[in-house]
Amino acid sequence: MDKEQGVIVAKSAGFCPGVKGAIDKVLELEASGKKPVYTLGPLIHNRQVTDMLEAKQITSVERPDQATDKNGVLVIRAHGITPAFRQEVMQSGMEVVDATCPLVKHAHDVISQYAQQGYHTVIVGDSGHAEVIGLLGCTQGKGVVVSGPQEAEKLPSFDKVNVVAQTTQKESVFLETAEVIKRKSAVCQISNTICHPTKLRQSETIQMAKNADLVIVVGGKHSANTARLALLCRELAPAVLHIETESELTPQQVLAPKRIFITAGASTPNWVIDQVADWVRQTRKHRGFAFIGMLQRLWAKGVSYSFYTAFAAMALTYVCLKLEGLHSQWKPLAFSWLFVFSLTTVNRAFEDKARPAGRLSALPGFIAAGLGLLVAWLMGPEVFGLSAAFIAAGLFYPFRHLLKLKILALPGTKDFFTALGWGFSCAFLPAFANGMVLRKAVYLAIFYAVLLVFMRSVTLGFTSANKDLMIGKESFYKAFGIGKTKLAVAVLLIMLTAVLVTLLMITWKPALVAMLLLGNLYTLFIVIYYYSHPASRGVKEETLIDGQFFVLWLLAWFSRFI
Numbered sequence: 001m002d003k004e005q006g007v008i009v010a011k012s013a014g015f016c017p018g019v020k021g022a023i024d025k026v027l028e029l030e031a032s033g034k035k036p037v038y039t040l041g042p043l044i045h046n047r048q049v050t051d052m053l054e055a056k057q058i059t060s061v062e063r064p065d066q067a068t069d070k071n072g073v074l075v076i077r078a079h080g081i082t083p084a085f086r087q088e089v090m091q092s093g094m095e096v097v098d099a100t101c102p103l104v105k106h107a108h109d110v111i112s113q114y115a116q117q118g119y120h121t122v123i124v125g126d127s128g129h130a131e132v133i134g135l136l137g138c139t140q141g142k143g144v145v146v147s148g149p150q151e152a153e154k155l156p157s158f159d160k161v162n163v164v165a166q167t168t169q170k171e172s173v174f175l176e177t178a179e180v181i182k183r184k185s186a187v188c189q190i191s192n193t194i195c196h197p198t199k200l201r202q203s204e205t206i207q208m209a210k211n212a213d214l215v216i217v218v219g220g221k222h223s224a225n226t227a228r229l230a231l232l233c234r235e236l237a238p239a240v241l242h243i244e245t246e247s248e249l250t251p252q253q254v255l256a257p258k259r260i261f262i263t264a265g266a267s268t269p270n271w272v273i274d275q276v277a278d279w280v281r282q283t284r285k286h287r288g289f290a291f292i293g294m295l296q297r298l299w300a301k302g303v304s305y306s307f308y309t310a311f312a313a314m315a316l317t318y319v320c321l322k323l324e325g326l327h328s329q330w331k332p333l334a335f336s337w338l339f340v341f342s343l344t345t346v347n348r349a350f351e352d353k354a355r356p357a358g359r360l361s362a363l364p365g366f367i368a369a370g371l372g373l374l375v376a377w378l379m380g381p382e383v384f385g386l387s388a389a390f391i392a393a394g395l396f397y398p399f400r401h402l403l404k405l406k407i408l409a410l411p412g413t414k415d416f417f418t419a420l421g422w423g424f425s426c427a428f429l430p431a432f433a434n435g436m437v438l439r440k441a442v443y444l445a446i447f448y449a450v451l452l453v454f455m456r457s458v459t460l461g462f463t464s465a466n467k468d469l470m471i472g473k474e475s476f477y478k479a480f481g482i483g484k485t486k487l488a489v490a491v492l493l494i495m496l497t498a499v500l501v502t503l504l505m506i507t508w509k510p511a512l513v514a515m516l517l518l519g520n521l522y523t524l525f526i527v528i529y530y531y532s533h534p535a536s537r538g539v540k541e542e543t544l545i546d547g548q549f550f551v552l553w554l555l556a557w558f559s560r561f562i
Ligand code: SF4
Pocket: 016, 017, 018, 019, 078, 079, 101, 102, 103, 104, 167, 168, 195, 196, 197, 198, 266
């Protein structure tokens, strides 16, 4: 527990394995760009995620005949479907991918097994919920849904009955209901099909919520499991807030309580939980120091909306100018700021639509792109032509699936293209504009910039470990996993050092290169920090990682005195 701020985030909060598996499957299909992707019903009940899926043109349909492109692929979501509907889907002629959670499948099997032996089935759950409809479909027409013990009292007696639970049911409600049915049945089988992740979430909530002064439940207002979690908390804690994002909170709500417990439903993405926790902690950190709190919030906005990253690119351009033996010039510096700001903003607006940063309109990005072209024009027509090509490619990146090019869906391409873009604007363009691209030191400077940015990108992806950033396999981490990503970062660090040592060996700007070698220590610190904090990514982390460019800028500037 964060004793300083009195805020604790549930370990079990966030996507359950079933939901995460279904989302990963859908995103992999979309990233492959082969076919349009349709889900049978909304994948999950979370507005941020459904916004993101819509932005990626992943469409939710109720039936196969609603899919406009019959060459598309239909995905059965984690909730599962009835056997009869499954047959209809299979006969639709479309490719079908089954993302039913294995634990829901287990509940289907349990129901079918007893139904075949002539048992009636009583399902304890929310009638009308997609999962419950699927469960009901396995009962061979002898099933009934009850919400709890009161409704169970009204049921007739059974000769043979199997009592099962919706996988996200509150355990105490299920057990009480099962007891009622047991009393009035000759043979009663109690099949506790509440899934293990739900049980963990509930037991952690029970343990933590009763010691909290305020519980914040994060998740969709229409999500049944989040609503149930909020209900459970209301029985245990004096105050409970059910919110979708931190924008629904006010400082007054989180300043007074001594202990705050933050939890979330199975359909809440980790980044949303992190944003809420960050906001609450930052707000509480400066109780009594409203001005500092306001500054912190401003800083967070600056980071989220790419201003900070754009200045980091500018700092890298300064370093590259020095490394290439050039004077500091306003045009390449301004161009790199505008280039990185425009591409990051537009990509976030279209791709990470579900993230708070993504709510920023793409318009400032397009304006920055226009200004960038203007600055490029001032550097000459060749620079303008090349810049226009890079800017166009970068702005088009969120729509790459339209090209259906396999190369764009290759593992790790997002990190690679990011590094290439920065390498162009921060290292290549200043040299090109000054007519000095053919020098060995310039090649090395470009390579140095590309390596640094590739490492930044991979490390940022790494910190998103299980943070379901929904970036698909274009991200190195998502494509290769944690072990290989760590290895790649270590190799990149060695290569970075090797480039600088090579420059030292050819006695190119020894004072500057020696200072940059010193800067590698900061990069090493970041890598170690990220290795030991794999589960976090927030304003602090992004500040730290892009901070390396400011450290290098300072070192480069300081080298003039040596
Ligand atoms: S709540 Fe449990 S059963 Fe349902 S999708 Fe998640 S892991 Fe699977």
